[in-house]
Amino acid sequence: MKLLRYGPHGQEKPGLLAQDGSIRDLSGIVPDIAGDVLSSAGLERLRSIDPATLPRVDGNPRIGPCVGQVGKFICIGLNYSDHAAESGMAVPPEPIIFMKATSAICGPNDGIELPRGSEKTDWEVELGIVIGKAAKYVDEAQALDHVAGYCVVNDVSERSFQIERSGQWTKGKSADTFGPVGPWLVTRDEIPNPQNLGMWLEVDEKRYQNGSTETMVYGVAFLVSYLSQFMSLQPGDVIATGTPPGVGMGMKPPVYLRPGNRVRLGIEGLGQQEQLVRSWKEQR
Known part of the structure; x- marks a missing residue:
């Protein structure tokens, strides 16, 4: 469904x-x-x-974020070993957790707004987990019982804010439009193995990311269980599980988004997104 x-x-x-x-x-x-x-x-x-x-x-209405009333937008960093390598960072011994502001959430095709002062806005196709049942201290064996389904997430990231401005990654992850979610919430019964989904991303028809969830360091069930040890997970919470290699920061030289770029991304069985990049000065 x-x-x-x-x-x-x-x-x-x-x-x-x-x-x-x-x-x-x-x-x-x-x-x-x-x-x-x-x-x-x-x-x-x-x-x-x-x-x-x-x-x-009838017609072609705007598609909004596939989940409403999101309480927490939780992200996992460096969860693909090959992405960690391209970022020049070691695979963490435990999952890296950070948050995106829920105000970053937008529809899958709403567009990406480069924030004021942006120099290094980047892309990240990610598998999103949508929580359906409250979870607290959940064992890994029961973790998927708490998942309603899955969706596509673009974890848009301003790298200079994230890495060069001190503090936590959240400040580089939370600008308005930095969290396209959807188009669909695909229920768990339609995705029997979330660890075997192809995923890709293109900018102006050039393929940059071409990976699979099978190369995650920490899988879906582990992440739900792990997170539930530190915070209760509530229905509607979204977990973005990390990205495969091919982000702009990892290119030589690096490639970042500019106004007028068109980003397309998708995950097998979960649909596609398409975003036009614009300056913060342009009206929404």
């Missing part, structure tokens, strides 16, 4: 992607793709509905 949110920014409605590619309106069934809707019971209720009985959404 592929769930989504559509409509103007801040006024998104819940929807479902039917097998024929049409969007079906769920607003008469649930208020949002959030909270209890993401539980096993909530998803089973939606799964029992015949999409043909739902109102069809």
Whole structure:
């Protein structure tokens, strides 16, 4: 099942992607793709509905972030050994955890806004985990029971803010539009093995990233269990699990985003995103 949110920014409605590619309106069934809707019971209720009985959404509406009311946007750093190598950093003995501001979250095609003073804004295609059931001190063997599904995330990063401005990575990760999420939340039953998904990213039709989740250092089940030892995970929390090699910072010489660039990225079974890069001075 592929769930989504559509409509103007801040006024998104819940929807479902039917097998024929049409969007079906769920607003008469649930208020949002959030909270209890993401539980096993909530998803089973939606799964029992015949999409043909739902109102069809006409035209080509804006697709918003596939999860609403996100409480935490948690990220894992250097989780692919080959990406750590291109960054000149060692694979960490435990997962590196940092946060993105939830205000960075945007739709998958909304565009990337370069923040004021940006010099080194970069891209990172990542597998996103969406929590469906609260998790606290969860064993790895039960961790996936707490996952509602998966989505594509572009962990957009301003490297000079992240690395050269002191302190935590969060300041380089949290500008508005730095968290495109979606297009769909694909429920866990459709992705039996999240550790075998191809992933890619292009800038202006040039392929920079071409990897697979199979090369993660720390897998999905481990990460959910690990994070739950330090904080409770709540329905709707999003975990971005790291990126394969091919980021702009790793190029020789480095390549960073400029206004007018077009970024395309996707993950096998989870859909694609496309973003036009613009200056912060341009109107949203």
